[in-house]
Amino acid sequence: MKAIKVMATIDDRGQLCVGEPLKLYRNSRAEVIVLVPEVTEINQEKQSHEANHQTTQLEDYFNFLRPDDIRLKGSRIGIETILYEYLFRARTPEEIANVYTSLTLEQVYATILYYLHNKEAVGKYITEWLEWGEEMREEQRRNPPPVTEKLHKFKAEREARSKADANPVSL
Numbered sequence: 001m002k003a004i005k006v007m008a009t010i011d012d013r014g015q016l017c018v019g020e021p022l023k024l025y026r027n028s029r030a031e032v033i034v035l036v037p038e039v040t041e042i043n044q045e046k047q048s049h050e051a052n053h054q055t056t057q058l059e060d061y062f063n064f065l066r067p068d069d070i071r072l073k074g075s076r077i078g079i080e081t082i083l084y085e086y087l088f089r090a091r092t093p094e095e096i097a098n099v100y101t102s103l104t105l106e107q108v109y110a111t112i113l114y115y116l117h118n119k120e121a122v123g124k125y126i127t128e129w130l131e132w133g134e135e136m137r138e139e140q141r142r143n144p145p146p147v148t149e150k151l152h153k154f155k156a157e158r159e160a161r162s163k164a165d166a167n168p169v170s171l
Helices: 039-052 079-087 093-099 105-117 119-142 146-166
Strands: 002-010 016-018 029-036 062-066 069-072
Touching: 062 105, 069 079, 069 105, 079 093, 079 105, 079 119, 093 105, 105 119
Parallel strands: none
Antiparallel strands: 002 016, 002 029, 062 069
């Protein structure tokens, strides 16, 4: 730091104005000594500030596991989940963040912004995800797992017993 002498005034808000005054407050004028940082100190402070406040890139919010698997960092939630809520259920970012409590509102907005910046690619990603989901549901309808068949059997037996209890046969 180096000290320099300058002329200063106090403005109408009580702030010290160094240099040529714009407004005088009670015509008070004084000679003050101001400590001015050296240029190297300013550059060091700027570099330190930049290191601490690096700009976050949109892609920094996501883990790109595979071309068909993009998830929000710090979670197992895929972007398709957020975008489905936003695009097909017309939920606001705030509503989505309230439903998916492990995500921040910032992550939800980042996902939507990523979609808006990459509409063609992300639109294709969503379309493929929806098609894959439909294929899996159709496959499950054609070949249900054994537990599903057991549940259908139990349900049919229970309904048959309910009908029998409702219509007793008299002799």
